[in-house]
Amino acid sequence: MTTDEPQRPDLARELIARATESATHRAKRVRNQLDAVQLGQGRHTDHANTSVLRRILAEHDWPGHRLVGVSGARAAWSIALHSDHDYAFQRAATTLLERAVQAGDALVQHWAHLHDRVLITSGRAQEYGTQLLLSADGIELCPLRAPASVDARRATVGLPPLAVALMAVRRRYPPDSSADEAPTVVLVGAA
Structure with a gap:
């Protein structure tokens, strides 16, 4: 993995901002601090985030450490992890993330979490207990x-x-x- 400046800091900023907003929303959801309108807004945000990540994957493959830096790659993983509404996308993202791991451009722990999430959302038992x-x-x-x-x-x-x-x-x-x-x-x- 690299500690150099990411190739696309603009994409990193966008991914980080989107993942941060979603994480804040999820924390409120977990603590039952959202009304029905806010819950709907959160679902809309998840769908929008998935669309943005889908575009990035189509243009760049998995946005790993070299492309978007460590924080940007973590944000991309978080967005993919919370794309439960689109199983096909989540499964494809898992494959691309696995390739990035094999190339030394992403964390294997992120892949394990996403792999488990895909298994659970498809009704199967998870492998790593994440x-x-x-x-x-x-x-x-x-x-x-x-x-x-x-x-x-x-x-x-x-x-x-x-x-x-x-x-x-x-x-x-x-x-x-x-x-x-x-x-x-x-x-x-x-x-």
Whole structure:
């Protein structure tokens, strides 16, 4: 990976701005701080972000570290990860991200998260245990293939043991016993 200036800082800025706005919106959604109009606006933003990333992928392939820098590549990954409304796009993005990983231009951890998300959104069990459901009952691991060997698979992509990742997510999303309503069920990621 490179620490040089990205080739397309303009794309990096756009991706970062879009991903930051979406992350702020998702944090409010997780905490039930959005009304119906705001929820709809968030869906519109996700669709718009997917369209922008689709255009970038068509023009440049995966926007990796060389093209948009580390922060821009992370933003692109975040946008792809939250493109659940477009499974075909998410699956294609996973393939392009995998190629970028193989070329040393993206993080394998990002690929593992996106790979798991595609598996979950298609109704299959995930490989690396990165996808969780956050609900009124707490944090729940999405279906996982061969749970006994998940930590070995996680190690191959540089992820910590699942118990460590779950502890971090539980610290990030503590139960809110003061909430008036049960929180919406939300798919979240674990490192």
